[in-house]
Amino acid sequence: MKFTQLFVACLLFTATVRAELKLGLIGLDTSHVIAFTKVLNDKKNKSHVPGAKVVAAFKGGSKDIPSSFNRIDGFTETLKKDFGVKMYDTIEEMCKHVDAVLLESVDGRPHWKQARPVINAGKPLFIDKPMAGSLRDVLRIFDLAKKKKVPVFSSSSLRYGKGTQAVRGGSIGRVHYALTGSPAGLEEHHPDLFWYGVHGCESLFAVMGTGCQKVQRSKTADGKIEVTGFWKGNRFGIFRERRGYGGIAIGAKGKDETVGKYDGYAPLIAEIVKFLKTGKAPIDPQETIELFAFMEAADESKRRGGEWVEISEVLEKARGKKSKKKK
DSSP, rough: HHHHHHHHHHHHHHHHHHHHHEEEEEOOOOOOHHEEEHHHTTTTTOOOSSSEEEEOOOOOOOOOHHHHHHTTTHHHHHHHHHOOOOHHHHHHHHHHTTTTEEEOSSSSSHHHHHHHHHHHHHOOHHHHESSSSHHEEEEEEHHHHHTTTTTTTEEOOOGGHHHHHHHHHTTSSSSEEEEEEEOOOOOOTTTTTHHTTTTHHHHHHHHSSSSEEEEEEEEEEOOOOOOEEEETTTTTEEEEEOOSSSEEEETTTOOOOEEEEOOOSSSHHHHHHHHHHHOOSSOHHHHHHHHHHHHHHHHHHHTTTSEEEHHHHHHOOOOOOOOOOOO
8 A cells, every 4th residue: 555655656756757847047137037946946936936946058148238248147146056057058949858948038029030040949938028029920939829829928018917917917997098107218229118118008908908099109298208109999098107017997897906015027938838838828919009000100109209109100110111101
């Protein structure tokens, strides 16, 4: 009887080990690589998410962004020393030793180039914010993933705040109006909102969903960025630059709810692990595409002095098509 119990225990242990995905990281120039690895690898961490472990990495880095090249060596050493993560010289080589990949490069511009070998290797891929450095590259990544039938998912952790998810789940009915905000520090190589404003914009789309038709960019009384989106069904959503994270949504049930709060990385990481195991993205690619079209349209509106800009126009431009908009 004892032998049988031991045999069963060994089988269960083996199944558990096999169920733990081996993950590779791309881009060690963001604090997310340390934070995510702690949540995944450290079983004593109060926010530990089981089911996957970071075992490999490709260093990456961008020489023209100080917040990349000034931090990459420190984060690399921490991963090697504290978590035993093995470094690889190429993404292609790393992919041979992992089950799935987290693309973490703080710079969105190389994401398209870095995503290609992962998708071509058939590895499920999570891409941290911003998904890319341009709407065009967002489209290219999704197009290649669809062609190769490889699951790809991108999100900010702000999407998974408790209040935001409650509203997305229908707690106040269909959202008629939402206002979300976050810091919106700029980086010269990216469209304005891609670098940090993406957090507040992600919260906005989490509660409003798809259907944004046009965008207008303006300024608040104190000179901060404000972007208004008009959604199908006469619904409005606003992103506003602010010091912290937060906002409000008003729904069909006549109630309002606080949204856009930051509740840590664990809720996002839990969704990432589930996604990597099932191959089913929790967000439709169209919603992510529309989110980046919203932010790119905001830049176009700025260039036009605050005019309304159609989402369809920036999507057509990103796909290399001539706009049908009458001049």
